[in-house]
Amino acid sequence: xxxxxxxxxxxxxxxxxxxxxxxxxxxxxxxxxxxxxxxxxxxxxxxxxxxxxxxxxxxxxxxxxxxxxxxxxxxxxxxxxxxxxxxxxxxxxxxxxxxxxxxxxxxxxxxxxxxxxxxxxxxxxxxxxxxxxxxxxxxxxxxxxxxxxxxxxxxxxxxxxxxxxxxxxxxxxxxxxxxxxxxxxxxxxxxxxxxxxxxxxxxxxxxxxxxxxxxxxxxxxxxxxxxxxxxxxxxxxxxxxxxxxxxxxxxxxxxxxxxxxxxxxxxxxxxxxxxxxxxxxxxxxxxxxxxxxxxxxxxxxxxxxxxxxxxxxxxxxxxxxxxxxxxxxxxxxxxxxxxxxxxxxxxxxxxxxxxxxxxxxxxxxxxxxxxxxxxxxxxxxxxxxxxxxxxxxxxxxxxxxxxxxxxxxxxxxxxxxxxxxxxxxxxxxxxxxxxxxxxxxxxxxxxxxxxxxxxxx
Amino acid sequence: xxxxxxxxxxxxxxxxxxxxxxxxxxxxxxxxxxxxxxxxxxxxxxxxxxxxxxxxxxxxxxxxxxxxxxxxxxxxxxxxxxxxxxxxxxxxxxxxxxxxxxxxxxxxxxxxxxxxxxxxxxxxxxxxxxxxxxxxxxxxxxxxxxxxxxxxxxxxxxxxxxxxxxxxxxxxxxxxxxxxxxxxxxxxxxxxxxxxxxxxxxxxxxxxxxxxxxxxxxxxxxxxxxxxxxxxxxxxxxxxxxxxxxxxxxxxxxxxxxxxxxxxxxxxxxxxxxx
Ligand SMILES: Cc1cc2nc3c(=O)[nH]c(=O)nc-3n(C[C@H](O)[C@H](O)[C@H](O)COP(=O)(O)OP(=O)(O)OC[C@H]3O[C@@H](n4cnc5c(N)ncnc54)[C@H](O)[C@@H]3O)c2cc1C
Ligand SMILES: Cc1cc2nc3c(=O)[nH]c(=O)nc-3n(C[C@H](O)[C@H](O)[C@H](O)COP(=O)(O)OP(=O)(O)OC[C@H]3O[C@@H](n4cnc5c(N)ncnc54)[C@H](O)[C@@H]3O)c2cc1C
Ligand code: SF4
Ligand code: SF4
Ligand code: FES
Numbered sequence: 149x150x151x152x153x154x155x156x157x158x159x160x161x162x163x164x165x166x167x168x169x170x171x172x173x174x175x176x177x178x179x180x181x182x183x184x185x186x187x188x189x190x191x192x193x194x195x196x197x198x199x200x201x202x203x204x205x206x207x208x209x210x211x212x213x214x215x216x217x218x219x220x221x222x223x224x225x226x227x228x229x230x231x232x233x234x235x236x237x238x239x240x241x242x243x244x245x246x247x248x249x250x251x252x253x254x255x256x257x258x259x260x261x262x263x264x265x266x267x268x269x270x271x272x273x274x275x276x277x278x279x280x281x282x283x284x285x286x287x288x289x290x291x292x293x294x295x296x297x298x299x300x301x302x303x304x305x306x307x308x309x310x311x312x313x314x315x316x317x318x319x320x321x322x323x324x325x326x327x328x329x330x331x332x333x334x335x336x337x338x339x340x341x342x343x344x345x346x347x348x349x350x351x352x353x354x355x356x357x358x359x360x361x362x363x364x365x366x367x368x369x370x371x372x373x374x375x376x377x378x379x380x381x382x383x384x385x386x387x388x389x390x391x392x393x394x395x396x397x398x399x400x401x402x403x404x405x406x407x408x409x410x411x412x413x414x415x416x417x418x419x420x421x422x423x424x425x426x427x428x429x430x431x432x433x434x435x436x437x438x439x440x441x442x443x444x445x446x447x448x449x450x451x452x453x454x455x456x457x458x459x460x461x462x463x464x465x466x467x468x469x470x471x472x473x474x475x476x477x478x479x480x481x482x483x484x485x486x487x488x489x490x491x492x493x494x495x496x497x498x499x500x501x502x503x504x505x506x507x508x509x510x511x512x513x514x515x516x517x518x519x520x521x522x523x524x525x526x527x528x529x530x531x532x533x534x535x536x537x538x539x540x541x542x543x544x545x546x547x548x549x550x551x552x553x554x555x556x557x558x559x560x561x562x563x564x565x566x567x568x569x570x571x572x573x574x575x576x577x578x579x580x581x582x583x584x585x586x587x588x589x590x591x592x593x594x595x596x597x598x599x600x601x602x603x604x605x
Numbered sequence: 606x607x608x609x610x611x612x613x614x615x616x617x618x619x620x621x622x623x624x625x626x627x628x629x630x631x632x633x634x635x636x637x638x639x640x641x642x643x644x645x646x647x648x649x650x651x652x653x654x655x656x657x658x659x660x661x662x663x664x665x666x667x668x669x670x671x672x673x674x675x676x677x678x679x680x681x682x683x684x685x686x687x688x689x690x691x692x693x694x695x696x697x698x699x700x701x702x703x704x705x706x707x708x709x710x711x712x713x714x715x716x717x718x719x720x721x722x723x724x725x726x727x728x729x730x731x732x733x734x735x736x737x738x739x740x741x742x743x744x745x746x747x748x749x750x751x752x753x754x755x756x757x758x759x760x761x762x763x764x765x766x767x768x769x770x771x772x773x774x775x776x777x778x779x780x781x782x783x784x785x786x787x788x789x790x791x792x793x794x795x796x797x798x799x800x801x802x803x804x805x806x807x808x809x810x811x812x813x814x815x816x817x818x819x820x821x822x823x824x825x826x827x828x829x830x831x832x833x834x835x836x837x838x839x840x841x842x843x844x845x846x847x848x849x850x851x852x853x854x855x856x857x858x859x860x861x862x863x864x865x866x867x868x869x870x871x872x873x874x875x876x877x878x879x880x
Contacts, residue, residue: 317823318651318687319642356691358823362628371659393830393837393856395863402826410648410820416874418812419648420820421867425871494859543824543842 152255155184157262166445169331169413173237175258178218185213188258191250199245201590202300205328206245206260213263218329221267226279226378229264229304230349230420231296231342231589231602233272234325234432236265237334239464239586272338276345282309283364287603290315290372292359292544296585297325297378297576299346300592301599306601313372320409322382324577325585327409328401330439332446333469336408351456359525360547365572373603374571377559378588381540381577387431390532391489396425396496399544400432400440400535407443425530426450428501428525431486432535434464436582440533441478452478453527480528485519498526540578556581565595573599606686610663615745616738618670619713620679621655627662628693629654635720636698636814636846639666640822642689644678650674651819651841653717653791654693657878664692667716667745684752686780695845698812702729704786707779708754709734709772709800713879715746717814718791722753730753733779737772737796741765773799780807787812790849794858801849811849815840817857818864831857866868 158174159165165172176184188210195207205224212221225232235565239514241247241261249257271277287310290296294316302312302491320326325339347353357363357381367374384399386392398406403422405411424447430440433456441452454473456463459482463470474480481501488500503523508517540558544553552560552568559569559574575591577583610820611623617880629639638653651880656665664797670676681687696722706725710718715736726732732752732780738744739762758775759767768775773796779785780803804811817829817840824842834851838844 170842309785317691318821319691356689357628358694359693361694361823362632364632364693382823384825384827386830388837392858393832395860399827402820402828405820405826415867416870418646419871421864421871423864423867494862541824 149316153181154187154256154259154262159360162475169446171335172332172472175269176262176266178216181213181263181344184259184263185210187251188214188237188274189250195248195250196245198216199248201244201586202228202593204245204264209267210258210260210263213267218267218270219519222271225264225267228297228593229347229589230300232264232274233268233338234296234334234342235589236261236263236268236585238329238340240584242467244586259334259383264459272341276341276348278348279307280367281307281349284311285309286370287311287373289370289376289599289603290311290367291376293323293378293380293578294321294343294353295378295380295576295588296325297380297578297588297592298376299343300589301376301378301596302351303349304593304596305347305599306346306351308596310349310600310603313351314351315359315529316353316355316364316410317358318476319355321353321355327405328436330404330408330443332442333439347490358543365544365548365551365569369571374599375602376599377544377552377574377578377590378490378576378593379541379544379578381409381582382540382541384534385537386534386537387486387536389486389488391491391496392562394491394496394528395494396423397489397532399534400430400436401538403440403533404436404443406571407447413443413447422447423531424449427527427529428452428531428533429455429486429527429529429531430535432537435460435469435534435536436537437464437533437535438473438478439467440531440535441473442476443534444531444533445476449531453481455481455484455501457483458514459483459506476548483517484587485517487524490526491526496529499529499532500524500526525540538582539579564597564598565591571602606688607690608686609681609683610661612681612683615667616743618679619667619743620668621665622678622681623663623665624687625691626661626664626690626692629637629690629854630657630659630664633657633664634697635691635700635724636717636761637693637695638822638845639664639690639692640694640819641666641678641687643681643687645688647862649689649760649820649822651694651817651822653814654719655716657720662861667713669713673875676691676875677870691822694841698724698846699701700728702725703732704788705733705784706789707776707786708732708734708787709776709796710734710750710771711790711796712738712743713745714792714796714814715744715750717800718789719746719749719753721759721789721791722750726753726755731790733774734758735760735775735779737761737792739763752801756823761810771799772822773803776803778802780804780809785809788849790814794854794861797849797853801852801854805850813849813852814845815847815852815857816845817860820874831860845861
């Protein structure tokens with residue numbers, strides 16, 4: 149009878165980790181991995197696989213681990229997933245594969261995500277190998293954006309023998325993996341190694357190319373047989389309340405780009421500064437808000453508060469991230485909505501808020517927050533991070549005539565990932581708004597199949 | 606890597622770099638800018654495109670050394686390379702035949718104004734230009750502006766050349782003399798604010814090119830947000846040019862001061878590494 153509990157994974161101690169950007173979760177040892185793998189029942193009709201958007205043969209790779217054949221395990225994973233060390237760290241597996249694992253009925257599900265991370269790390273330390281590729285097809289595909297969606301499309305098409313060029317606007321590839329998710333959750337060395345693997349498959353990555361500006365979609369269409377747009381949901385929402393443009397108020401994107409992409413936490417060794425005061429308020433309660441709060445703490449803030457207009461139950465962040473944030477001492481102001489930011493000498497000084505109560509469920513199924521009259525109060529702050537979500541990046545839509553856009557500003561696609569323009573496909577956050585890494589990769593896989601069919605027709 | 610093919614010193618602390626960037630040169634238009642990052646540890650900074658040569662595949666940018674990155678950039682020479690350069694970013698200047706246009710340039714802002722003035726002239730406008738600097742030595746692009754304009758006026762703060770005083774004094778005289786259909790101003794924020802004040806009284810449509818702090822330059826971070834007509838705009842994608850009479854200049858100047866302390870630290874460090 150297997151244990152009801154997952155093998156625990158060791159973590160960096162709380163009082164140490166709040167002062168550094170090193171990874172919090174430390175991964176399994178080989179012994180722990182083997183023990184965990186042995187918990188898997190090797191179901192003949194595994195239910196776990198339906199929860200993986202890229203279709204990893206989960207029991208097969210776990211079996212290899214149980215048999216101490218880690219090379220065999222990574223081979224199974226890499227048939228479907230080109231970025232396993234990333235997924236093993238940031239995939240919300242509690243809502244994906246592990247949600248469907250039969251072990252979850254009586255106890256904890258098999259630690260699929262942790263096992264995936266373990267074998268991916270094992271392979272990276274050994275040096276990744278290159279799988280066989282199909283012969284050159286002579287077809288050329290342009291991929292716009294190097295986030296998880298773009299990297300997946302590119303890798304899959306390269307394996308099929310197509311000539312793929314990725315165009316990335318920033319100076320470094322990886323999308324949110326590079327600029328958004330902090331080092332302590334996803335070390336950039338890990339992201340770089342997985343991107344290196346995609347390059348070794350023959351994918352050419354051109355950074356500093358802003359499609360729609362440097363090169364237009366129409367120009368790309370002249371040169372390539374097909375195009376994939378994976379430009380993500382990079383446009384930050386603001387609250388649109390008075391005082392929001394005072395100094396000391398950041399969008400989560402700016403706060404995280406400065407820290408992760410530009411390494412502002414190493415200023416002045418790196419040139420890009422960031423300014424975090426003693427008292428920080430982060431507005432919002434998703435993954436992005438948790439990341440911002442934990443970054444603020446590591447940048448030296450004494451008191452960091454999450455300000456959220458609904459209650460704890462409605463928080464969109466992963467339970468694991470919220471738990472980490474709480475352990476680290478992040479405070480939570482639930483049922484609280486900012487209404488104004490007040491400043492002194494141009495700097496933010498107070499966040500004026502109103503308390504909320506929950507009313508009837510709204511269209512998202514969550515109970516709608518309603519302000520409680522007369523409950524206004526002010527929090528003393530010197531830094532505010534607005535983390536209330538991002539919209540699909542509008543740049544390409546604005547610069548490309550004939551591309552159909554939905555009411556929400558997303559690029560419209562059909563069930564195969566085709567846009568309204570001949571030969572142009574899209575997927576990931578640009579078509580859905582902010583979702584998850586693995587959903588973006590799933591969309592990339594689907595589009596890669598459709599593009600392969602399209603260019604081979 | 607992006608190779609520097611030519612370097613010039615135009616005035617003390619004002620340098621011009623011509624950089625190999627064929628993709629950028631191909632689609633660039635007057636009024637647009639680039640973002641550069643010198644090396645792996647560098648900051649991303651925006652610089653306006655002051656010249657381009659599609660055949661050679663080069664663009665030219667002219668900058669004033671004000672801090673760590675621009676000083677470091679100024680120390681590079683022909684043959685050196687910078688690690689990153691992205692563009693052309695922002696919207697090009699709207700070029701039409703407006704009639705009589707006044708182009709006002711201050712300091713290093715004169716350089717990017719040149720391409721705009723030339724394009725306006727080619728579009729059939731009567732172009733009158735006013736360029737200014739603190740002192741004679743800091744005046745740049747005088748010959749170029751002379752060529753691109755029907756009339757050229759000069760103003761220096763210390764009176765060492767042309768009008769003794771501000772560009773806005775000259776602008777006021779011009780407005781008193783004749784009908785002006787449009788004004789464009791590029792330069793320090795205080796200058797653009799002063800120009801906006803003058804033209805507002807006379808109801809002359811005025812366009813300014815704003816220079817807030819930026820990070821990505823593609824609409825992702827909101828560092829460059831400014832209030833225009835009561836609405837928040839992102840300068841890098843909605844601008845950089847806006848209707849001067851609607852811009853909240855106080856807010857812009859306040860936000861530009863965000864990192865004053867850090868900028869000093871960076872500059873001092875860079876001064877030390879020079880020796
Ligand atoms: C802070 C943060 C934390 C998150 N945490 C998690 C998590 O723990 N787990 C999880 O599953 N998901 C998480 N997410 C969500 C997840 O990262 C995204 O859903 C995913 O990255 C979307 O992938 P994508 O490829 O569609 O777009 P992105 O990752 O956004 O990549 C798009 C890329 O396109 C580039 N680009 C944009 N416009 C252009 C252009 N015109 N030309 C060229 N290039 C362009 C961008 O620079 C970017 O590199 C998080 C998101 C954020 C912001
Ligand atoms: C769209 C745009 C186009 C620009 N074009 C030019 C140009 O053609 N030539 C040129 O010389 N400069 C231009 N600038 C300004 C230039 O980007 C800054 O001078 C540069 O970023 C300073 O970097 P630094 O590290 O040398 O100095 P820092 O140490 O960062 O700053 C020193 C001083 O410069 C100010 N400053 C810093 N960043 C900016 C910024 N982005 N904009 C304005 N002031 C800033 C600071 O407030 C401080 O007073 C432009 C700015 C924008 C937004
Ligand atoms: S990629 Fe995500 S969903 Fe798929 S098996 Fe791995 S952790 Fe589960
Ligand atoms: S459902 Fe759970 S126990 Fe069954 S094969 Fe999948 S991971 Fe193993
Ligand atoms: S510079 Fe980041 S949005 Fe404009």
